[in-house]
Amino acid sequence: MNYPQIKALGQQAAAEIGGVLSTVTQASAESFCADILGASTIACFGGGREGLMMRALTMRLMHLGLNAHYVGDMTTPPLGSGDLLIASAGAGGCSTVLAIMQVARQAGARVLIVTAPPAGPAAALADGAVVLQAQTMANETSGAPSLLPMGSLFEAAQLVLFDLVSIMLREKTGQAAGEMSARHTNLE
Numbered sequence: 001m002n003y004p005q006i007k008a009l010g011q012q013a014a015a016e017i018g019g020v021l022s023t024v025t026q027a028s029a030e031s032f033c034a035d036i037l038g039a040s041t042i043a044c045f046g047g048g049r050e051g052l053m054m055r056a057l058t059m060r061l062m063h064l065g066l067n068a069h070y071v072g073d074m075t076t077p078p079l080g081s082g083d084l085l086i087a088s089a090g091a092g093g094c095s096t097v098l099a100i101m102q103v104a105r106q107a108g109a110r111v112l113i114v115t116a117p118p119a120g121p122a123a124a125l126a127d128g129a130v131v132l133q134a135q136t137m138a139n140e141t142s143g144a145p146s147l148l149p150m151g152s153l154f155e156a157a158q159l160v161l162f163d164l165v166s167i168m169l170r171e172k173t174g175q176a177a178g179e180m181s182a183r184h185t186n187l188e
Contacts, residue, residue: 009147012147013147013148013156016146016147016148016153017153017156017157017160020132020133020134020153020154020157021132021157021160021161021164023131023132023133024130024131024132024161028130028131029130029164029165029168030168031128032112032128032130032165033165033168033169033172035084035110035112035127035128036061036066036084036086036165036169037169037172037173038084039066039082039083039084039110040067040082040083041067041068041069041077041079041082041083041084042058042061042066042067042068042069042083042084042085042086043068043069043070043071043076043079043083043084043085043086043104043109044057044058044061044068044069044070044071044085044086044087045070045071045072045085045086045087045088045097045100046087046088046089046097046114047088047094047096047097049151049152049155050088050089050090050154050155050158051088052155053088053155053158053159053162054070054086054087054088054158055070056159056162057086057158057162057165057166058070060162060163060166060180061166061169062183063166063180063181063183063184064166064169064170064173064175064180064183065173065175065179065183066169071085071100078107079104079107079108079109080107080108080109081107081108081109082108082109083104083107083108083109083110084109084110084111084112085100085101085104085109085110085111085112086112086113086114087100087101087111087112087113087114087122087126088113088114088115088158089113089114089115089120089121089122089123090114090115090116090132090134090136090151090154090155090158091116091117091120091136091151092115092116092117092120092121092122092123093115093120093121093122093123093125097122098121098122098125101113101122101125101126102125105125110127110128111125111126111127111128112126112127112128112129112130113125113126113128113129113130114129114130114132114158114161115129115130115131115132116131116132116133116134116135116136116154117131118131130161132154132157132158132161134146134153134154134157135148135151135153135154136151136153136154166180
């Protein structure tokens with residue numbers, strides 16, 4: 001078989017991710033940072049590959065010295081007033097994400113959602129949303145097709161966005177890159 005060259009595929013994938021990130025407003029990124037910095041405890045959650053991206057965000061928040069945890073880990077404390085849940089619902093909302101969002105809200109925590117549809121059920125339940133205009137599993141047959149399969153465009157954009165937000169947070173907290181690196185585990 002004659003497959004396209006990896007360089008061309010990489011350029012197309014990077015362009016698609018860049019296109020998604022170009023739709024995120026500065027105001028949305030600033031609000032995301034403000035909610036994170038205003039929280040006592042932060043819990044993150046997502047299902048499937050989105051969950052892996054949320055774990056990556058949790059790790060970066062920990063590297064910033066923030067009290068961040070991933071929902072389901074045994075060391076995740078309860079949330080309450082002054083705390084924040086950041087959840088991912090690329091397709092708009094699934095039963096698990098919606099249930100966890102409701103528990104956090106009932107406990108008095110703020111809830112942010114990272115999603116593709118701005119009017120989906122998760123966005124309606126959240127206090128705020130970061131919208132990534134990207135193809136997901138739910139809409140992979142509509143609109144312009146992505147090179148990346150099965151919702152990967154949304155997930156890849158999440159990963160890059162979260163690292164960009166961590167840079168913004170590092171600057172807002174007056175930290176140097178070395179301070180983040182010093183918090184990296186030595187148990188590898």
